Each structure stands twice: as structure tokens, then as C-alpha cells.
Amino acid sequence: MSVKVRFAPSPTGYLHIGSARTALFNWLYARHEGGKFYLRIEDTDRERSKDEFLQEILGSLKSLGLDWDGDLVFQSRRTDYYRKMADLLVQKDMAYGEGGALHFRSPKTGKIIVQDLLHGPIEFDLDQHLSLAEDLVIFKSDGSPTYNFAVVCDDADMGITHVIRGDDHISNTPKQLPLYEALGFQKPIFCHIPLILGEDRSRMSKRHGATAIREYVEAGYLPDALVNYLSLLGWSPGNNQEIISRQELIQKFELKRVLKTGAVFNKEKLEWLNGQYVRKLPIPELTDNLIPYLEKRRYKTEDRAWLERLVLLFQERIFTLNQFPDLAQFFFEENIEYNEEAHKEFAKDARLKNAFTRYAAMLESLPVFDAKTIEEKSRALMKDLEMSGKEFIHPCRVAVTGRAISPSFFETIALLGKEKATRRLRQAANSIK
């Protein structure tokens, strides 16, 4: 029998890191096994379910590249089916109505054993577990089914073979098991995977920082890097490999290798990993990815050849895409502001006033304006001025970029262009008293 798994978000919020990882493990398992990955929308809470949340969840899933099979299943549209199942229970006197709600006659004594793929058998003793022995509400008084009831009905009806969900659902399972029995459904294989934790080891939530997948995508984390990182939270291929392509992930993913311990989400490592992916991207593709971030700042992007050269200059300096506009700001904006600390380097140096002036004139006279030529001529000028590389380059960098940090200086001058470079040098010269 082929594998069928599902991811079942409730549209009461955005898709967060934890749910995304659950979705990913389901997806990886399905793709690895050549099975099906379904999406079921658990929108039985009419108050809190919102279409905007659904759209964001679907959007996030798509942006991660987690494609699903078949149509979406909406629990809100399946009330008739749940009703039918509930009636069945009432007929068998396994459920009864009370105050407008329907209760299931939960077993009162004995043990319920959850067979879990990762944890093995987990025993629940009803004699000790007071809340488990209470009759489970299966239909609310507003006419909608409760979570535990709908889940069982749907998983059975959809032919789900493996229920892969968060550890926080372990305690729901003994409530659901008797329902399978009562309805004569075949039980799926349960696999409870560990939660993703914040720095303080409590379940990851908003107070731990950004938790929405959308926020990471918008910040310029690459989908493949995100997927790669998430896959390493609670799972590993076992050979110390950290950078794993999507195809390899599908090939190597095994449910049995999933760990039982909660994993702390570490943004630094995600950033590093994203940097690795940025570095591997072909320049044209990286450029395409970067353009939206530039457009957001209204920076000019039409000179493709120039832009690609610029991107190449920054490829090894950015970890996330949104860092690019800030780092490359002085290439796009006409006027620069001096970084205060960096400006002190030349603010009162008369020798530099002369150096800047002569440098501007020299650059202006260059017939060819490429990095190689610029470097040759610049070094000659340094010699003439009796200045060392550092003495000359550092102040010039500040004069031309406003900052103490930039990509390779001569490349920077070349890409900045003759006009911007000379104008800024003269401006700097003039600012020196």
C-alpha cells in the first residue's frame, strides 16, 4: 500500500517555523516513498479561521517548494460526513447528546497503548489519567465537530497511512484511538516528531523573534536553504553532511532517523547556511533574486551588465538577500554620508586634501576605466605621493563610499564609475580645511 501523509494546518495564524518543519517532514517522507502528500485545512473553529491566514499558509508552503497532491480538503465543508459518523456512534449507543453537544462514551478503565514509530509503545493508564476517561465531546453545540473527532474521521476517510505530527499531539492520540475502534476504522501509523524550541528551550513562539516563514522569505532566505536548515532540525543523514540539496534530501530522508529530542532553532546557523547557498548561486540567478530588494529602495536596476558585476562583488559578503541594498547603497545613491568614525581618518589631513585632488584628476584622465588599469595607475600615484597602500586606500575608500568597509577598493572605483568617483573625491578634498 502506498504511503499517504497529510499536513493539517488550521488557518488561525501564519505558517510558523515549527509547523513548516512538520509539513516538510511529511512532504519529504511522501516524496521519498513515492507516496502522496495531502493538505487538509482544519477550519472547524469558525471564529478564529480566516481566509487571509489560509492564503498566507499556502503561500508559505509554495515558497518553500512544498507542493501537495490533490485538492485541499476543508473540514468546514465535510460536516455532513462527520454527522454521519457521529450518528453511527449514537445508533450503537457509543455516543449521546447532552446540552446540544454530542459526547463519545470514552473507555473508563484499562490501558490505551499508542504505538509510535519513533517512541515505541506509549502507555496511558485510564485509571490514573482522569481527563482521558472523561467523555470526549465530538460535536460542539454550534454544530461543528471537535478537532479530535474530525481528525480521526478524515485521516481514515483520506486513507492516511502515516500520521506525522508534533510531539504535542502525543496526548491527543489516546483520545483518538478509541474512536478508531468505535468507528471500525483502520489505524494509521503514528509518528510524533519533536518540537522546535526557542533559545530558552520552550516551544518556539513569537517572543523568540521571527517565527513566520513569510518573514524569512521576505528577509531574503533562499527556499532551498530554509528547507535544508529545517530538515536538519531533528534529523540528519548520518554522515556529517550539512549542505544537502532538495533532491538529496528526498533521496536520503528516513523517518526512522528522526530524533526524539526537541531542537533549538539557531538563526546564526541558518544565516551561515543561507550564505553557503548564496555563494553557490549563478550570478544571473542571484541578480534576479536581488532585484526586488533593490526595487523596494527604488534603486536603478536596468543596467544588467553593470548590476551583475556588482552582484559578483557582493556575493561573498551577504548572507541574506536583504543585506544587499544596505551594503551596496553607495553605488546607487548619488550622495553619500560619511560614517563619523571613518571620516575622522581624513577630516583634518592636509596631505590627503592634495592626494584626493590629484587622484580625482588622474582618474578623470583615464581612457580605460577598469579595475586593473585603475589599480596600476593608483599604485603609481601612491609612489609619487610617497604613501603606502593603506595610507592611501583607506581614506580614499571613505571619501568615495562614506564607509570604512567596502568590497575590493579598485573594483569599487571601477563600478562606481568615473563621474561618481571623481566627484566624491573632490568633495572630500574640499571638506578638508
Added chain:
RNA sequence: GGCCCCAUCGUCUAGUGGCCUAGGACGUCACCCUCUCACGGUGAAUACAGGGGUUCGACUCCCCUUGGGGCUACCA
């Protein structure tokens, strides 16, 4: 409180009784490369929670303690 789950460097992890004086990665620190930053390279520091067993031999198996987490809804 009750029930349940979990336990290797700060973090993610390798490890399924001897290969472990515990390996990799992020981060940290030092050095190299160097026009700054970054990349890259080299190296260092840092972990089997504690106590009992089992065994010729435990990071690996069992028990207890401790610690952390989750669940305890007519939310999902």
C-alpha cells in the same frame, strides 16, 4: 498538581556494548591570506546531567534522581 515525552560541546548533531583519550557543523578565540570587510585556510577551547545496576567491558541496555519540555478546552 496529574499524565506523557525527552536528556552527547552554548546550539544543531554523529554515535545503536569494545572502532570514543567521543567525530562534524554553527558560534567563540587565535593565526594565515589581505587595501577594509567578507570569503577561504589552519589551529584552539567546550559535551556523554548525577547515582545505582547489567556486563569481561558502557555515551550506548535497565532503574532511580535531577533537569527541561508538552498536554491537561464544546482551540487546533
